[in-house]
Amino acid sequence: MTNKIILSVKDLSVAFHKRDGSTYAVNGISYDLHEGETLGIVGESGCGKTVSSMALLKLISMPPGKIETGSAIYKDGKDLVALSSKELRLYRGREIAVIFQDPMTAFNQVMTIGDQMIEGYVEHFGCTRKDALKEAERLMDLTGIPAAKTRLKDYPSQFSGGMRQRAMIAMALMCKPSILIADEPTTALDVTIQSQILDLMKDIRKEFGTSIMWISHDLGVVAGLADTVNVMYAGMIVESADVDELYYNPLHPYTKGLLGSLPSTDIDNDQKRLKSIGGYPPILSKKIEKCPFADRCSEATDICRHGCPSLSERTGQHYVACFNV
Amino acid sequence: MLLVITLIVFLLANLMPGDAAMAMFGSGDGSITVEAIEQQRENMGLNDPVLVRYFRWLGQLLKGDLGVSQVTFQPVWEMIQLRIGPTLLLMGTSLILSIIIGVALGIFSAVKQYSIADYILTILSFIGRSLPIFFIGLIFVYFFALKIPVFPTSGMHSMGASGFADLLKHLFLPCLSLSILRIAEFMRYSRASMLEVLNSDYIWTARSKGIKERAVLIKHALHNALIPIITLIGINIPVLFSGAIMIEQVFQWPGLGMLFNTAVTQRDQSLLMGLCLFSAIIVLVSNLLTDIAYALVDPRIRYE
Incomplete structure (x- = not known):
């Protein structure tokens, strides 16, 4: 990880405007991604972690989805939000690539793995099919798929789940690509395969120096992989810090709650039941005007119910959005 | 399967009031005596029990003989052969036309979901599906024969003419009326199928690779969307055949459908049986072809 910022997200808001109402999925998030950095994005289902990441490449249905005005995503000095779909296409797969959550459904079942692997390459580099297949073979080999050459001609249904995720x-x-967005790539896999894929990702980071955005709700996986962690709640980043700092010294009540809900491996621990955060996340049908966590927070005071805290720095590089910290 | 079909049809045909002997003499002017009809029945073997007649027919069939028409005394197979061409021409063009137009409109409508064009097409397809086929035919005859006589409304060729252009002109109306319902149906199904495919994960995977949206739609979406359409084509071949029976009558198209009508009205049982056997074979063959086509387009089926 270097100090060079390769992606800078400023005040990104994404909303889905449908006839029967709007959903404000992402509400003004800002963060920087450094070269070679692995950024963990954690939060519960529906907190906007996937939408906010897919919005970088506009990989959401638009309409009804809309990146709200005022949002900016800077990559190499260019604002991706302002690009036309044709210009943005040059970034998709080439600069920023996505690893999807479910390898069972993310492949086209009626096209060979090889053909699916090479189409982006051929499009971006304008090379021949043969050269592209050679590169695909090399990468399949590298990601640990045996007999890569023959497997390129296979269909996704002939691959096991773990092999599909490798592919x-x-x-x-x-x-x-300089950035990989990994959208919970291990969620659909069993634990053994999960750890193999994690090892593979670590190797890739070492070999390619790629920056990785790792979206997950698995705090354990993120702890083992990420350099920095953004905790998201109700479409906002509520806490952001270096991974060790965040796990050992969580400041936001939500982060504390998340970490407190993890089972302990300590046998002497007399904690009988896992703690949980009471209540439910807010329904995002209105713009956020107060702290979205206030209703579930034990430390909430009047000020929390009347205004929304913004992310600000506490100790070095540790950002929190909370009035009481 | 074929045996069961033929037996049922044979029994049903037998339930129709009247028979070939009566139809032959007509109910006419009373100059034909009951005895004469009875004599004719005896000659034609119509007085034998139903099952005896069925097995007699079956025995002939096993020797490859469909028998002769009870009315014209022409061999049934010859009559069918003579009419097969026009029907295949009508059905074939109609099927191809409806697949191309229907699927294209359906895909267009799915890609432009909720646009004005989509709404208009959906309403049109609803209307198209609701109109009975003979009604469409009659409306066409009314407009194009009586109001603006642009297209001929009966037969396959004009008197004395035999050119290709003349054939096309004659084909136009029957083919169009036969196709409207199919087009509506293909459109509806391909729209639904395409919409489902467009929401799948792998479409987003394809987009994430930075390939052109056209390539996403054609290479990824279309192929997957067409798989269920194959079933529809398979189902539609027999339906088209039954539609042809009515349309051929309306437009006097000299095909199997018209022959079928003649067979029914004249109580020509052996001709009717021949035609039913033939259409049953068409249904079974189209089902088989559907299954084969599935294996061709879907690798998941091929390898199982």
């Missing part, structure tokens, strides 16, 4: 990773690496 998905190989596919994302085809164009040597």
Whole structure:
């Protein structure tokens, strides 16, 4: 990880405006991604972690989805939000590639793995099919798929789940992107395969120096992989810090609650039941005007119910959005 | 399967009031005596029990003989052969036309979901599906024969003419009326199928690779969306055949459908049986072809 910022997200808001009402999924998030950094994005289902990341490449249905005015995503000095779909296409797969959550559904079942791997490469580099297949073979080999050459001609249904996720990773690496968005790539896999995929991702980071945005609700996985962690809640980043700092010294009540809900491996621990955060996340049908966590927070005071805290720095590089910290 | 079909049809045909002998003489002017009709029945073997007649027919069939028409005394197979061409021409063009137009409109409508064009097409397809086929035919005859006689409304060729252009002109109306319902149906199904596919994960995967939206739609979406359409084509071949029976009558198209009508009105049982056997074979063959086509387009089926 270097100090060079390769992606800078400023005040990104995404909303879905449908006839029967709007959903404000992402509400003004800002963060920087450094070269070679692995950024963990954690939060519960529906907190906007996937939407906010897919919005970087406009990989959401638009309409009804809309990136609200005032949002900016800077990559190499260009604002991705302002680009036309044709210009943005040059970034998709080439600069920023995505590894999807479910390898069972993310592949087209009626096209060979090889053909799916090379189409982005051929599009971006304008090379021949043969050269592209050679590169695909090399990457499949690298991601640990045996007999890569023959497997390129296979269909997704002939691959096991773990192998498909490896192929998905190989596919994302085809164009040597500088950023990989990994959208819970291990959630759909069993634990053994999960750890193999995690090892593979660590190797890839070492070999390619790629920056990774790792979206997950699995705090354990993020702890083992990420350099920095953004905790998201109700479409906002509520806490952001270095991974060790965040796990050992959580400041936001929500982060504390999340970490407190993890089972302990300590046998002497007399804690009988896992703690949980009471209540439910807010329904995001209105713009956020007060602290979205106030209703579930034990430390909430009057000020929390009348205004929304913004993310601000406490100790070095540790950002929190809370009035009481 | 074929045996069961033929037996049922044979029994049903037998339930129709009247028979070939009566139809032959007509109910006419009373100059035909009951005895004469009875004599004719005896000659034609119509007085034998139903099952005896069925097995007699079946025995002939096993020797490859469909028998002769009870009215014209022409061999049934020859009559069918003579009419097969026009029907295949009508059905074939109609099927191809409805697949191309229907699927294209359906895909367009799905890609432009909730646009004005989509709404208009959906309403049109609803209307198209609701109109009975003979009604469409009659409306066409009314407009194009009586109001603006642009297209001929009966037969396959004009008197004395035999050119290709003349054939097309004659084909136009029957083919169009036969196709409207199909087009509506293909459109509805391909729209639904395409919409489902467009919401799948792998479409987003394809987009994330930075390939052109056209490539996403054609290479990824279309192929997957067409798989269920194959079933629809398979189902539609027999339906088209039954539609042809009515349309051929309306437009006097000299095909199997018209022959079928003649067979029914004249109580020509052997001709009717021949035609039913033939259409049953068409249904079974189209089902088989559907299954084969599935294996061709979907690798998941091929390898199982």
